[in-house]
Amino acid sequence: MPQPLHSVLEYIRSSQPWNSIFRHGIPRDRRTRVMAIMSNVFLHLHPVAVRKSGIRLSFTWCMGGLTFFLFLAETISGVLLMFYYRPVPEYAYSDIIGLRAHVTLGLLREIHRWGAHAMIIAIWLHMMRVFLTGSYKPPREFNWGVGVILLVITMLLSFTGYLLPWDQLAIWAITVGSNMGKATPFLGMGGPFSDVLQLPGGVPLVTTRSDAAYLLLAGTSVGENALMRFYVLHCIALPLAAATLIAVHFWRVRKDGGISGPL
Amino acid sequence: MLASLLSLASDAGPSPISHPAIDAFKNFVNAVSVPEISLPLFTIGFVLMMVGYRWWTKPSVATLLLLLFCLFYFGSMLIDPNYRLIIKKPDNVPITMMLLSVGLCLWVAFRQAALNDQRIEKGLPLPDADKDDKVLVWPDLVYTELICLVLATALLVLWSVLLRAPLESPANPAGPPNPSKAPWYFLGLQEMLVYFDPWMAGVILPGLIITGLIATPYIDTNPKGNGYYTVKQRPFALSVWLFGFLILWVVLIVFGTFLRGPNWNFFGPYEYWDPYLQVPLTNINLSDYFWVFALGKPLPASPILREIVGIIFVSAWVLVLPPVLAHTVMRRLYQSMGAVRFYVMAFHLVIMALLPLKMVLRWVFTLKYFVYLPEFNLNL
Structure with a gap:
């Protein structure tokens, strides 16, 4: 390195701001490498040392990490899309067209959509890997359950996002999906025993305007209320739930002994 | 060949190759695709996969299987316009990715299971057992993660530049498409x-x-x-779970996507989706x-x-x-x-x-x- 540049870097590294951010030297030896992981809030999700066989690509396929990466990519691209998109039937479709036609970085919608599909595939493969390596076995039983809930949330995230472009694909796919809600036993109008829940005097509790599908759609069909409901679920409720459970999931990976391996 | 592959990307596509032998092949595939034949065939294939995993996971056999699959899956686009329409539908692109990646991952898993089971039978320890082979997360894991992150970002951006995200005509609450399908991952x-x-x-x-x-x-x-990967030590758990995932989930998704047309009637992969097809309800x-x-x-x-x-x-x-x-x-x-x-x-x-x-x-x-x-x- 040229001498002037070297001395500038030296000056920065010895300055008070630098040392207030990084409380260790450059990670060159064992002590500083351990410090690099332990003193960083993001990196300290990791243990300081792992089994080499545990992080081999042929063992983990990196699918859990890829799912998390895609979650971050979806979050970032999704927040940027929220600046532009309006979740009302009058504008939703034209905003999507606008993203494609004349918005700088409108490619974000492509990234967001394909990333969502990729995330579904990645989380299935992650689950398959964990199953085939028997990694759900003690002591990791609980974390497998957390992972199953995360799988469901991921698919619900994709399902709610499916409606937002407000095209034919969107409303009819959601219609097919939410029709299932109508068939919920006891709670859906079209489901078994829908007339069992009654108030005294024979007043039915479950009607087309109070059943499980109505709860989901805020209406009897997929309309503007459903769009708003799915928008809030997609952008706020489900991502918060996912982020919380991801934190639990990662924490438990460490607490349960790290990545599994032969005993 | 390259020209015909490139023209696949255009909307019209090349005119399909026609030949009596190809027509016979198409009729055969259409005939065996009906659920009552193909689902038992898939199940037989599944049993063979579980039993013969030491044979088919050999790199040479697995490569041959992959080539045959690709030849059938992508080659069919050249011989049939109906099939091409289904495969090229933007919302179906992820299914192609899923099939390929599930197949690849299955191979990686079963290959290691075959090698591990061989060692277990001979009484040898597993390759990584009892080894104190710990490495520091910085740099070994952190850099692996960085490389994965960069590669994944590049692939995602490339995918997004090359293929537009699905978007159909504006929502029309009075005009349901036929067939109306759920998102692909719920099609099972x-x-x-x-x-x-x-x-x-x-x-x-x-x-x-x-x-x-x-x-x-x-x-x-x-x-x-x-x-660790093994088949021999947990055959029951693996059979039940993989039957559920591969046959009752993945194969049914393929059915729902590729083989169900108007009115949810069944159509072979090379058949025209006739909206007026009458199927007796018996x-x-x-x-x-x-x-x-x-x-x-x-x-x-x-x-x-x-x-x-x-x-x-x-x-x-x-x-x-x-x-x-x-x-x-x-x-x-x-x-x-x-x-x-x-x-x-x-x-x-x-x-x-x-x-x-x-x-x-x-x-x-x-x-x-x-x-x-x-x-x-x-x-x-």
């Missing part, structure tokens, strides 16, 4: 609607998939196969079989009496079959698991088996419902 559930009512296919079965998955670690008491309820065909009587007026055979059958399937299993073919399993674990497992297992059972009865006896109680919206 929609395919189940052929055999079950929505309360079963859309609510009960998905619910039991979730509870069954969460219960898995608590009902699988086999301590072996924790942290399915018959169990109650009709029993009262009308077997006894020659009219259906009784009382709904419970009318459906009594179906009610007894389904109750026996869910309530009697598990204890029978516990004391016959699964006695050892029952003893090693204990009653609670066994019955949780057996309950999920018999409900899961209800789907293939209903399929077979539908194909062989055109059975519509075991229990037909429209009085309570309860059809099974």
